[in-house]
Amino acid sequence: MSVTIRENYHHGELRSALIAASDEIIRESGVEGFSLREAARRAGVSPGAPKHHFGSIVGLLTEVAIAAYGQLARYLSDALVANQTAEQKLQSLGTAYVRYALDNPGHFRLICRKDLVNRHHPDFEPAVYSAMTGFVLTAAEYYGSTFPPETDQAVHPGIVAAVSTIHGIAHMAIEDKFSFVLGSDEPEAELLGTLLPSMLNFHWPVRDPQ
Structure with missing residues (x-):
């Protein structure tokens, strides 16, 4: 509209x-x-x-990017259901992150553009934290760590790797970089329905209940 x-x-x-x-x-x-x-x-x-x-153009697009993070936050919060384990939550959140990128490729590319977004805007960092805190805390839970870490400790590398992994998958998805392994006339549906779940389960395997 x-x-x-x-x-x-x-x-x-x-x-x-x-x-x-x-x-x-x-x-x-x-x-x-x-x-x-x-x-x-x-x-x-x-x-x-x-x-x-x-x-400037940066000032205006920063406002769009802040709103985009708000929408990403809704995608991620809507992905969670009750009584999920940490690995199940990571898979659900990871799927939602990739789905957001596929549904909103222009906005996803925008939030990655440091030349077009003022990351020092007072509302920008809170928007990023609001969107990503659930994923980061779930990764911390999965790796047996805490976030933020104690003052004398670094962020657990597993947390950084988790965010990097899902961001990289999302970026590859919107650039159609998985086409070489997708043999479907509907590559996006196959990615979300088959390839992505197997990739996420490889990274964060769902354990059998004891």
């Missing part, structure tokens, strides 16, 4: 309209298809309005 074009905005409404227009462009065309001029056109404001209100 297109952003509604209006001639007059209050200050907060204009910011929201520009963020919504930018979100729409990223969803349709990815970062490569984004421009401040197109965001302004869709919001129905002057070409200079985005820079005036956000300072």
Whole structure:
């Protein structure tokens, strides 16, 4: 659904309209298809309005990235069910992470772009933590560690490896890097239904109850 074009905005409404227009462009065309001029056109404001209100393309896209992390947080929180073991939770969360990337490739690429996102924005780090804390804590549980670690300890390498693994799989998925092992006319469905579960079970095998 297109952003509604209006001639007059209050200050907060204009910011929201520009963020919504930018979100729409990223969803349709990815970062490569984004421009401040197109965001302004869709919001129905002057070409200079985005820079005036956000300072730069980075300022505006940072707001889109913060919202993207909010959506990722919902994907991950919705993936969990009651009474799962740590390995089951890691597999569920990992699947949700990859599904988010496949459903939102433009936004996933955006949150990976340090040149287009201001990671020092006061709302950026809290958005990342809100999205990823559940996965990180589950990895800590799986590896028998704690997060955050004690002041004299480093983060458990298993936690770092877990985040790196699922992020790498998601990135490869949206770049269609698994096509060499997928022999289906519906590679995304096969990835989510067959290959990904086997990969995640390889990394975090579900143990038989004792």
